[in-house]
Amino acid sequence: MAQQEIEVVAGSARSAMRSRGTVVVSGLASDAHTWNLVYLQLVIEELGYHVVNLGPCVPDDMLVDECRRIDPVLVALGSVNGHGCTDGLRVVARLRDCAELAATPMVIGGKLTVSDEDPGRHAQELLGAGFDAVFPDQVSGTAEFAAFVASLPTAPRGALCVGRTE
Numbered sequence: 150m151a152q153q154e155i156e157v158v159a160g161s162a163r164s165a166m167r168s169r170g171t172v173v174v175s176g177l178a179s180d181a182h183t184w185n186l187v188y189l190q191l192v193i194e195e196l197g198y199h200v201v202n203l204g205p206c207v208p209d210d211m212l213v214d215e216c217r218r219i220d221p222v223l224v225a226l227g228s229v230n231g232h233g234c235t236d237g238l239r240v241v242a243r244l245r246d247c248a249e250l251a252a253t254p255m256v257i258g259g260k261l262t263v264s265d266e267d268p269g270r271h272a273q274e275l276l277g278a279g280f281d282a283v284f285p286d287q288v289s290g291t292a293e294f295a296a297f298v299a300s301l302p303t304a305p306r307g308a309l310c311v312g313r314t315e
């Protein structure tokens with residue numbers, strides 16, 4: 150491994166060790182919007198967590214594989230194109246099917262549908278499918294999300310590594 154790569158890996162491991170745990174931030178398979186994910190990453194980092202940001206248009210298989218590998222203290226999914234409800238219902242079922250992710254806190258937020266009609270009904274559907282909290286733009290903002298993140302238990306020291314070796 151080149152010296153530069155070793156320094157990057159060591160730096161990332163140090164930041165994970167100092168943090169309250171690792172959070173996976175991700176866009177959904179259909180969604181090309183990126184800046185909401187950058188915004189989420191910055192908010193979560195300010196709250197003391199290490200963030201692995203998978204970026205936009207993440208296929209379901211990749212999201213599941215990365216969450217299993219990383220073993221995060223929180224999975225935060227962002228939607229902007231309005232298909233968050235459809236994509237979210239599908240992928241949360243896949244995530245919850247993995248025994249090691251059955252109890253992992255998972256949230257989704259943003260513009261979850263293509264119309265403003267009845268965000269509460271869609272939120273209930275997403276909660277019923279396996280999310281722990283839903284933050285639709287119409288009825289919630291950064292303060293509610295930050296309060297939820299602050300309420301998470303701190304990861305035990307041994308669980309702070311970025312990758313799970315299987």
Ligand code: B12
Nearest residue numbers: 180181182183184185227228229230231258259260284294
């Ligand atoms: C830039 C942009 C694009 C770029 C994205 C480039 C990129 N690399 O990101 C491009 C050109 C690719 C694009 C494409 C499309 N876009 Co566009 N886009 C925008 C635009 C102008 C800005 C979005 C942005 O970056 N905002 C800045 C970030 C920081 O804010 P944000 O995205 O609003 O996210 C906030 C919240 O949603 C929330 N949030 C988001 N995720 C989460 C997650 C959690 C857990 C929480 C708590 C909060 C949260 O917090 C964020 C900060 O406040 C908006 C219009 C606008 N002015 O907002 C339209 C907009 C988002 N786009 C829209 C649409 C419809 C599309 C297209 C379908 C257009 C088309 N017909 O092709 C495609 C979809 C492509 C796809 N496959 O996803 C609509 C969405 C409508 C809806 N959801 O109801 C918007 C609102 C425009 C509009 N008024 O119609 N878009």
